[in-house]
Amino acid sequence: MLFMQLCMGSAVGTLYGQAYGASYHEMLGIYLQRLIILLMLFGVPLTLIYIFSKHILILQGQSPSIASGAAVYGLIPQIFAYAASFPFQKFLQSQSIVGPSAYISTATLSLHLLLSWLAVYKIGLGLLGASLVLSLSWWIIVVAQFIYIVKSERCKHTWTGFTRKAFSGLPNFFILSASSAVMLCLEAWY
Template identity: 45%
Template structure:
């Protein structure tokens, strides 16, 4: 939908989605692999209550990390200028990044919950929720861009809103689904015990995964130096988004 707003808007969204947001995604996804590792071991050992504590520990750690990364989102414009991106692309990218700050926080919460369910072989319910939210997101994106003319910021905010809907649905499933009654027994202060030990495992996992995906982000940032950078970034965005 952003492509219908213009070449500049698409270029700004592209460099944010792939160059800025991709950096955060690498960290969040990497940290969440620790949940699957620890919860998988607990599930195999039938220590079901420990799985809920691990999930809460991950939620706290990843949310705090996301808040720290949000400052990078907010000041992404100066960063893009610093590495030589065009002024208009940097301005558009920063505007789009501002609208994605809530999405970053939602993604930080969704990743541990997804891994928590995945460790229990609960996959289909999450897939159904993602599909439902995708249909909902297409509708509100069309509404924001074509009907209400909210522009680039509106497109980013609709994405953030859709992610928070997904987080709410996943959280509700964990709390109320009978399939999680043994692994989720409510909030516990035990989540704050051993937080540093878990943090070391999570950050180590984040580094390993992030290094695998950050090469694409570097490629995008280098693309911004090409002549007619708007067209180059637009083309790269289409290529990156096409399966």
């Protein structure tokens, strides 16, 4: 499911590059917001699939124990964290800002390893603990990326704050993203 969000989000790379290259820096922030809105909306039907994933997997012939484990691991919050993290990452990459994302990911990985060990082995939460820590780790990355974007001098021209302009042109943005998703999925699946 995250692959679908990745494919939908990949379309914005071209728009980011065009806007940045043409010195329409404010448009990067608007595209960022549009993509987050779109991926969050796409997360809603994905949430329904996750909610019923145990039953869906059993209907497909999966054993109930495997289906139960998969349903626990596919916690919903990470769908929405990914819907924000991927656009933030692309936003920074389009401006050749890659170091902060690497540092944030490295720091989060260190924390993730510690928290996973605590949740799984010390507290005894098992698969549920691993899933909770994974979701928490994604949200830590999202918050850290957002703080960097808002506070960084390097993003002051590309992130000018939240704007209503992000809601204009959403249907066309959806068409572009959906087309990108279909193309990339067909490439990967065939």
